[in-house]
Amino acid sequence: MGDYQFLMLKDAITCINQKVNLFSVILDFTLPQRTKGTDYFCKLKVIDESHSEFWVPVHVFAQEIDGLPLVASVGDIIQLSRVTMTVHEGDVYAIFNNKFSSFALYDGKDGDNFHPYKVSLRFHEREHDEKIIASMRKWLASSEVIDVPNFSLLREIDRVVCVNLACKVLHISKTTNDKWMVFLWDGTDAPPISIYNKLVDELHNPLPLHFEPLPPSRDVLCTFPTVGTILRVILDVDCVTYILQLLKVDQWMKFFHVFCKMHDGLWYGVFTSSSMIRDMPNDDILIFERQSNCDQRSLGELDRMPYWSCPWPSKITEVKRIDVPFSTLMDVLTCKKETNNFRCVVRFVAVIPWRVEDFRAPCGAYRVRFTLEDPTARIHAYAHAENGEEFFNCSSSDALKRKVIKLLGVPVSRDGEAIMGGARNPPWVQCYLKSNPIKQRHWIFETKLLG
Numbered sequence: 001m002g003d004y005q006f007l008m009l010k011d012a013i014t015c016i017n018q019k020v021n022l023f024s025v026i027l028d029f030t031l032p033q034r035t036k037g038t039d040y041f042c043k044l045k046v047i048d049e050s051h052s053e054f055w056v057p058v059h060v061f062a063q064e065i066d067g068l069p070l071v072a073s074v075g076d077i078i079q080l081s082r083v084t085m086t087v088h089e090g091d092v093y094a095i096f097n098n099k100f101s102s103f104a105l106y107d108g109k110d111g112d113n114f115h116p117y118k119v120s121l122r123f124h125e126r127e128h129d130e131k132i133i134a135s136m137r138k139w140l141a142s143s144e145v146i147d148v149p150n151f152s153l154l155r156e157i158d159r160v161v162c163v164n165l166a167c168k169v170l171h172i173s174k175t176t177n178d179k180w181m182v183f184l185w186d187g188t189d190a191p192p193i194s195i196y197n198k199l200v201d202e203l204h205n206p207l208p209l210h211f212e213p214l215p216p217s218r219d220v221l222c223t224f225p226t227v228g229t230i231l232r233v234i235l236d237v238d239c240v241t242y243i244l245q246l247l248k249v250d251q252w253m254k255f256f257h258v259f260c261k262m263h264d265g266l267w268y269g270v271f272t273s274s275s276m277i278r279d280m281p282n283d284d285i286l287i288f289e290r291q292s293n294c295d296q297r298s299l300g301e302l303d304r305m306p307y308w309s310c311p312w313p314s315k316i317t318e319v320k321r322i323d324v325p326f327s328t329l330m331d332v333l334t335c336k337k338e339t340n341n342f343r344c345v346v347r348f349v350a351v352i353p354w355r356v357e358d359f360r361a362p363c364g365a366y367r368v369r370f371t372l373e374d375p376t377a378r379i380h381a382y383a384h385a386e387n388g389e390e391f392f393n394c395s396s397s398d399a400l401k402r403k404v405i406k407l408l409g410v411p412v413s414r415d416g417e418a419i420m421g422g423a424r425n426p427p428w429v430q431c432y433l434k435s436n437p438i439k440q441r442h443w444i445f446e447t448k449l450l451g
Contacts, residue, residue, distance in 0.1 A: 024078055192425070195349050341433065366383055
């Protein structure tokens with residue numbers, strides 16, 4: 001067919017083994033991937049007004065990633081020239097060959113800008129391109145062929161699931177196992193997770209304080225928000241370099257099809273070849289909603305309590321100083337004072353030693369290390385000597401055992417016996433901490449365990 005003739009998809013799918021020219025709307029696309037050879041490919045799903053109920057696949061091959069149509073957003077318009085229509089097992093699709101095919105990408109939103117934002121080497125603008133683009137934009141604006149995806153808040157993740165997220169990129173780092181990790185935040189508290197690790201294993205296989213093998217430096221940590229969960233997301237894709245170029249630290253971005261998983265009671269995400277990433281304009285309503293919620297939490301005293309502890313923490317602990325405002329564990333970790341005191345609402349998720357009979361050293365003083373968590377962080381905190389006496393507030397070994405079982409969320413049978421191998425769901429409790437954030441040492445004090 002002629003180089004200047006464009007076909008509608010309903011006509012193009014009948015031109016098997018012929019080269020055609022198309023103007024289509026992008027319904028979906030994949031990230032660049034390596035072929036079994038030396039080049040790259042990606043897949044598009046395209047529609048137009050003649051073929052909006054069923055999409056047509058387009059397979060694009062190029063020698064370099066930059067030679068692929070790196071789409072900015074679903075709903076954008078693509079011009080494809082000299083693509084070959086092919087059929088395989090009854091399915092019709094188009095193949096883009098960089099030796100003779102060309103493409104141009106245009107914003108799908110209505111407007112006066114008719115310049116493509118990305119083109120291939122062989123692309124040439126045509127006289128009637130603007131008229132076609134304007135017509136397609138008008139059709140898009142009046143139709144509902146492009147679904148508006150739902151975006152979950154981190155606090156709405158309640159199981160291992162694939163989600164879309166609108167988050168701020170806080171940090172990007174390479175882990176010790178040679179994986180790239182992105183730190184995402186939306187100002188909300190991810191839900192607590194049941195703990196399956198056995199208390200007896202804590203000494204030799206302790207619960208980790210963070211998902212990554214090594215935590216960010218204190219300088220980096222001090223740049224993080226102190227309310228809301230920070231989700232660690234592993235980049236599990238071939239085209240890591242391309243994804244790293246798209247990511248912008250300190251900017252809000254949309255992430256599609258991110259797998260949220262659990263590890264040792266911590267949430268993390270996996271960005272795979274089926275995931276996608278988009279920029280967000282500064283005036284996006286999703287940014288406004290998330291930032292407003294976070295700003296409100298930063299101002300109010302009670303709003304720094306974990307979302308999941310509402311309306312009030314369990315009363316199995318008691319703190320002396322109720323006039324002190326609440327802090328998060330990230331407030332504790334990033335405090336710039338050498339020593340400071342904090343009133344927190346936390347979960348006690350692990351303890352060393354695990355047997356109450358071993359809580360005291362040979363000299364008779366308490367020496368117990370707890371692992372505390374809230375939606376922002378995990379820390380180790382010590383109940384030591386006289387502070388331990390005050391905290392445990394008990395002379396009977398049996399009574400203390402009952403208190404600690406309840407504090408650690410150990411399930412109990414109908415006859416009152418602790419089920420030590422079961423899933424634990426520790427309650428949210430108040431705790432007063434004396435901390436040296438610089439040395440990362442924290443002590444429980446002026447707190448009583450009531451049971």
